Amino acid sequence: xxxxxxxxxxxxxxxxxxxxxxxxxxxxxxxxxxxxxxxxxxxxxxxxxxxxxxxxxxxxxxxxxxxxxxxxxxxxxxxxxxxxxxxxxxxxxxxxxxxxxxxxxxxxxxxxxxxxxxxxxxxxxxxxxxxxxxxxxxxxxxxxxxxxxxxxxxxxxxxxxxxxxxxxxxxxxxxxxxxxxxxxxxxxxxxxxxxxxxxxxxxxxxxxxxxxxxxxxxxxxxxxx
Amino acid sequence: xxxxxxxxxxxxxxxxxxxxxxxxxxxxxxxxxxxxxxxxxxxxxxxxxxxxxxxxxxxxxxxxxxxxxxxxxxxxxxxxxxxxxxxxxxxxxxxxxxxxxxxxxxxxxxxxxxxxxxxxxxxxxxxxxxxxxxxxxxxxxxxxxxxxxxxxxxxxxxxxxxxxxxxxxxxxxxxxxxxxxxxxxxxxxxxxxxxxxxxxxxxxxxxxxxxxxxxxxxxxxxxxxxxxxxxxxxxxxxxxxxxxxxxxxxxxxxxxxxxxxxxxxxxxxxxxxxxxxxxxxxxxxxxxxxxxxxxxxxxxxxxxxxxxxxxxxxxxxxxxxxxxxxxxxxxxxxxxxxxxxxxxxxxxxxxxxxxxxxxxxxxxxxxxxxxxxxxxxxxxxxxxxxxxxxxxxxxxxxxxxxxxxxxxxxxxxxxxxxxxxxxxxxxxxxx
Numbered sequence: 001x002x003x004x005x006x007x008x009x010x011x012x013x014x015x016x017x018x019x020x021x022x023x024x025x026x027x028x029x030x031x032x033x034x035x036x037x038x039x040x041x042x043x044x045x046x047x048x049x050x051x052x053x054x055x056x057x058x059x060x061x062x063x064x065x066x067x068x069x070x071x072x073x074x075x076x077x078x079x080x081x082x083x084x085x086x087x088x089x090x091x092x093x094x095x096x097x098x099x100x101x102x103x104x105x106x107x108x109x110x111x112x113x114x115x116x117x118x119x120x121x122x123x124x125x126x127x128x129x130x131x132x133x134x135x136x137x138x139x140x141x142x143x144x145x146x147x148x149x150x151x152x153x154x155x156x157x158x159x160x161x162x163x164x165x166x167x168x169x170x171x172x173x174x175x176x177x178x179x180x181x182x183x184x185x186x187x188x189x190x191x192x193x194x195x196x197x198x199x200x201x202x203x204x205x206x207x208x209x210x211x212x213x214x215x216x217x218x219x220x221x222x223x224x225x
Numbered sequence: 226x227x228x229x230x231x232x233x234x235x236x237x238x239x240x241x242x243x244x245x246x247x248x249x250x251x252x253x254x255x256x257x258x259x260x261x262x263x264x265x266x267x268x269x270x271x272x273x274x275x276x277x278x279x280x281x282x283x284x285x286x287x288x289x290x291x292x293x294x295x296x297x298x299x300x301x302x303x304x305x306x307x308x309x310x311x312x313x314x315x316x317x318x319x320x321x322x323x324x325x326x327x328x329x330x331x332x333x334x335x336x337x338x339x340x341x342x343x344x345x346x347x348x349x350x351x352x353x354x355x356x357x358x359x360x361x362x363x364x365x366x367x368x369x370x371x372x373x374x375x376x377x378x379x380x381x382x383x384x385x386x387x388x389x390x391x392x393x394x395x396x397x398x399x400x401x402x403x404x405x406x407x408x409x410x411x412x413x414x415x416x417x418x419x420x421x422x423x424x425x426x427x428x429x430x431x432x433x434x435x436x437x438x439x440x441x442x443x444x445x446x447x448x449x450x451x452x453x454x455x456x457x458x459x460x461x462x463x464x465x466x467x468x469x470x471x472x473x474x475x476x477x478x479x480x481x482x483x484x485x486x487x488x489x490x491x492x493x494x495x496x497x498x499x500x501x502x503x504x505x506x507x508x509x510x511x512x513x514x515x516x517x518x519x520x521x522x523x524x525x526x527x528x529x530x531x532x533x534x535x536x537x538x539x540x541x542x543x544x545x546x547x548x549x550x551x552x553x554x555x556x557x558x559x560x561x562x563x564x565x566x567x568x569x570x571x572x573x574x575x576x577x578x579x580x581x582x583x584x585x586x587x588x589x590x591x592x593x594x595x596x597x598x599x600x601x602x603x604x605x606x607x608x609x610x611x612x613x614x615x616x617x618x619x620x621x622x623x624x625x626x627x628x629x630x631x632x633x634x635x636x637x638x639x640x641x642x643x644x645x646x647x648x649x650x651x652x653x654x655x656x
Binding site: 025027029052061072078081085106108109117130131133146148 | 589
């Protein structure tokens with residue numbers, strides 16, 4: 001039994017829900033159009049297709065696209081040694097989909113991590129609390145609009161964060177830059193302000209604004225006089 | 226002048242008799258056999274906070290334990306005290322720049338993390354078939370040395386937690402030698418950052434293979450001695466046998482990997498099931514437990530180290546000559562002398578350093594059999610030099626998720642034995 005055959009079996013069982021399998025680097029990926037059906041599909045995959053091991057559950061933030069979040073399920077079967085990836089999307093307005101905790105227990109912590117880091121919620125999860133950050137932390141740090149340098153938060157008597165020590169300083173790269181030059185504050189600027197330099201500075205500012213980077217007092221880039 | 230003061234003891238007999246919290250009304254069903262004061266025997270449950278700074282938690286794991294006397298009735302692990310946001314950091318740098326961060330995942334086996342990470346990127350690039358044979362053999366040696374190093378510490382700390390301090394000192398002596406080997410190989414003892422995308426940062430130093438052979442001959446003696454101290458040790462057996470038993474079904478359901486999975490009797494090893502590098506050309510056995518208790522996990526680790534020694538010996542025998550890097554200037558930095566004299570190499574060097582390796586759009590998952598279990602990298606790329614998203618599937622994180630199921634019903638003192646036998650590293654768990 002190959003991963004492709006298993007993907008086709010899944011498609012036969014849920015016609016209209018499952019996309020054709022895409023192969024990349026020897027891995028099969030199928031996309032599920034309705035995230036609300038993920039529990040039924042996973043339960044079928046485990047029970048009838050033998051995917052007894054949920055390797056990993058991760059999420060991707062497609063900031064700027066709609067739907068915004070992609071959930072990625074990596075399935076594996078110990079009997080047939082096949083790997084299959086399921087993907088489904090949830091929107092930013094309603095980032096909720098059913099839990100698969102009661103299919104694979106290991107999903108419990110993975111789903112908590114996704115909730116903690118990206119803010120996608122899982123309905124029916126027995127214990128949907130933050131796991132890596134502390135309870136009550138106001139942001140979702142792995143979202144693309146969360147700056148790399150962090151945001152300050154204040155919770156009296158519980159926990160607090162201050163800006164990173166070098167926030168906006170000369171050594172902190174800008175999150176989400178298009179390329180290394182746009183991201184890297186240490187790029188040396190030429191003495192004379194040529195057209196190319198100006199465009200480079202503009203590009204940096206664009207990136208900074210587009211990604212909501214908090215420009216602290218230190219965020220002004222040094223230009224040689 | 227000092228005055229003598231009599232210490233005042235409270236007379237236990239003068240304490241007021243405990244009042245039962247809810248005395249069932251006389252004649253109520255089920256109250257016939259109730260003796261007055263019996264509820265006091267049960268007492269109330271106590272919440273005990275263990276960690277995050279506790280020697281048996283091997284780092285900064287915190288567990289909230291609900292105790293009924295000495296029996297654990299509920300366990301709530303609390304992780305995240307070592308969270309550094311590695312996945313966020315990875316999105317903001319080139320693939321090569323992230324290699325040093327992988328040292329800090331499972332910091333007891335940095336070489337194995339380096340190898341697993343670059344292999345994930347190479348899979349995304351589609352160049353895993355082009356990796357030179359010499360590089361592959363060296364990588365296997367690195368992985369297995371890391372496995373010995375991690376298991377030596379895991380076993381030593383496990384034994385120390387259940388009271389056998391000698392073993393820890395014993396195994397640590399051997400680990401020092403692995404650090405010396407790593408230092409000779411990479412220039413650093415801990416933070417090795419040895420691999421590069423498409424190759425290695427440097428070739429073996431002269432005389433290194435002899436050093437490894439000498440070490441292997443010494444370490445097997447150490448295995449025997451440690452085993453003599455533990456395997457038939459009555460105290461060790463009493464503390465670990467039938468403690469923390471994980472059934473085969475639970476191990477799979479909770480996604481356990483590595484020695485913890487094999488200890489529960491699942492015959493699965495990524496090196497055998499999906500051989501990467503040159504593992505398919507090497508002979509080794511995969512030890513599998515039968516009961517799934519802490520003692521089985523100990524035995525599996527012990528045997529895995531012996532098999533690692535076997536693998537390294539074969540690699541040293543077969544180690545081919547030749548280049549260590551992929552001959553592609555767009556993936557691996559060209560040699561320095563060429564960079565300084567040739568135009569094309571200079572351009573490649575500049576592009577690689579400033580923009581990184583140009584990776585195609587796509588997504589892959591690569592899992593490697595690391596000492597703690599399956600270390601996986603899910604990389605989602607939209608093209609260019611940085612990943613769009615990199616998820617690190619940390620084995621320690623997943624292995625710890627079984628604690629709420631595993632701990633209840635055990636004695637408080639079994640906690641340290643169970644934690645020791647699960648052999649986790651918080652640097653990897655919290656990322």
